Amino acid sequence: MNASRIALVTGANQGLGRALVEGLAPRMNPGDLVLLTGRNPQRVTDAAREVTQLPGTRARVEGRVLDVTDTDAIARLAGDVRARFGGVDVVVSNAVARLMPEESQAERADEFIDVSNRATHAILRSFGPVLRPGGRLLVVASSLGTLGHLAPRLHHLFDGASLEQVEYAVESWRSALHNGTAQEAGWPVWLNVPSKVAQVAAVRAVAAERRAQDLIDSTLIASVCPGMVDTATSRPWFSDYSQAQTPAQAARPVLDLIFAEHVDPALYGELVRFGKALPWHDGTPPLEQDRMLTRASDSARRRR
Numbered sequence: 001m002n003a004s005r006i007a008l009v010t011g012a013n014q015g016l017g018r019a020l021v022e023g024l025a026p027r028m029n030p031g032d033l034v035l036l037t038g039r040n041p042q043r044v045t046d047a048a049r050e051v052t053q054l055p056g057t058r059a060r061v062e063g064r065v066l067d068v069t070d071t072d073a074i075a076r077l078a079g080d081v082r083a084r085f086g087g088v089d090v091v092v093s094n095a096v097a098r099l100m101p102e103e104s105q106a107e108r109a110d111e112f113i114d115v116s117n118r119a120t121h122a123i124l125r126s127f128g129p130v131l132r133p134g135g136r137l138l139v140v141a142s143s144l145g146t147l148g149h150l151a152p153r154l155h156h157l158f159d160g161a162s163l164e165q166v167e168y169a170v171e172s173w174r175s176a177l178h179n180g181t182a183q184e185a186g187w188p189v190w191l192n193v194p195s196k197v198a199q200v201a202a203v204r205a206v207a208a209e210r211r212a213q214d215l216i217d218s219t220l221i222a223s224v225c226p227g228m229v230d231t232a233t234s235r236p237w238f239s240d241y242s243q244a245q246t247p248a249q250a251a252r253p254v255l256d257l258i259f260a261e262h263v264d265p266a267l268y269g270e271l272v273r274f275g276k277a278l279p280w281h282d283g284t285p286p287l288e289q290d291r292m293l294t295r296a297s298d299s300a301r302r303r304r
């Protein structure tokens with residue numbers, strides 16, 4: 001990376017986001033700036049200070065309060081970054097609302113959708129145009145983000161959709177959740193599934209529009225799947241943690257994508273896991289996901 005580069009990560013005071021900041025700071029230059037963002041001022045300040053004090057940290061790390069449900073704040077921050085630095089080099093949209101297995105998915109849907117989806121749309125809209133040539137704009141999704149995880153009758157909502165069409169699909173899903181018609185319409189109970197598919201579809205939509213120029217400039221827009229990571233969000237969902245990565249381990253392939261000198265056209269716009277694109281149309285049957293959700297909820301109830 002060249003000098004005076006700017007990176008920004010959302011939901012970065014803990015978990016994978018924090019590990020990404022901890023991995024960016026040593027691999028960037030002393031004149032560079034990493035904006036560690038999160039919704040809580042104290043947690044953000046503490047995390048920025050702690051990362052600054054890590055032995056390998058080279059770039060400046062600054063905390064910024066950014067509640068990603070405030071889409072105006074996202075737009076303001078993008079405007080500020082443009083005014084102060086002329087653009088941004090790395091943006092990672094990572095934040096997620098924590099859901100516990102014993103909670104009602106439908107009752108937490110608004111927050112979940114706002115943090116993962118409305119925020120992703122706003123980040124793509126606000127930071128896409130500010131991304132400098134050679135930059136990276138990554139959305140942290142998951143392996144659940146491929147289209148095959150949804151019932152076939154929902155595929156047309158996301159397959160080849162524009163960003164506006166993805167937004168429309170997300171809002172239809174939200175309305176169906178409010179009306180109690182979501183399951184009848186084929187939406188999975190587990191919010192994470194449509195949410196991640198929609199994030200990947202939103203990235204695909206934006207990437208499709210700018211692919212040619214971005215590949216000339218070595219700019220990458222993609223979604224990423226970190227694999228299973230031991231964080232406070234994922235821990236309540238699994239009884240066996242033997243396969244989970246630490247956040248630092250999960251951050252490494254994402255950082256490799258960020259710091260790769262060349263953009264592989266096969267990864268551009270795709271959902272990338274451990275350096276490989278996951279086929280968009282793949283996925284496991286929705287029934288199996290709902291069974292997994294039921295199992296996790298049952299075991300959470302038994303633990304109480």
Ligand SMILES: NC(=O)c1ccc[n+]([C@@H]2O[C@H](COP(=O)([O-])OP(=O)(O)OC[C@H]3O[C@@H](n4cnc5c(N)ncnc54)[C@H](OP(=O)(O)O)[C@@H]3O)[C@@H](O)[C@H]2O)c1
Pocket residue numbers: 010011012013014015016017037038039040043066067068069093094095096097098115140141142143225226227228229230231232233234
């Ligand atoms: N963990 C896994 O196994 C796994 C697997 C696949 C994909 N992922 C994805 O990886 C990403 C990170 O997940 P994680 O496991 O690292 O979660 P995590 O440890 O719970 O971190 C989530 C972060 O998002 C922040 N956040 C929540 N609401 C926010 C808001 N309104 N505005 C700004 N920030 C907000 C949290 O802030 P607070 O500290 O203030 O709550 C926290 O910093 C997510 O996109 C997740 O879906 C994780």
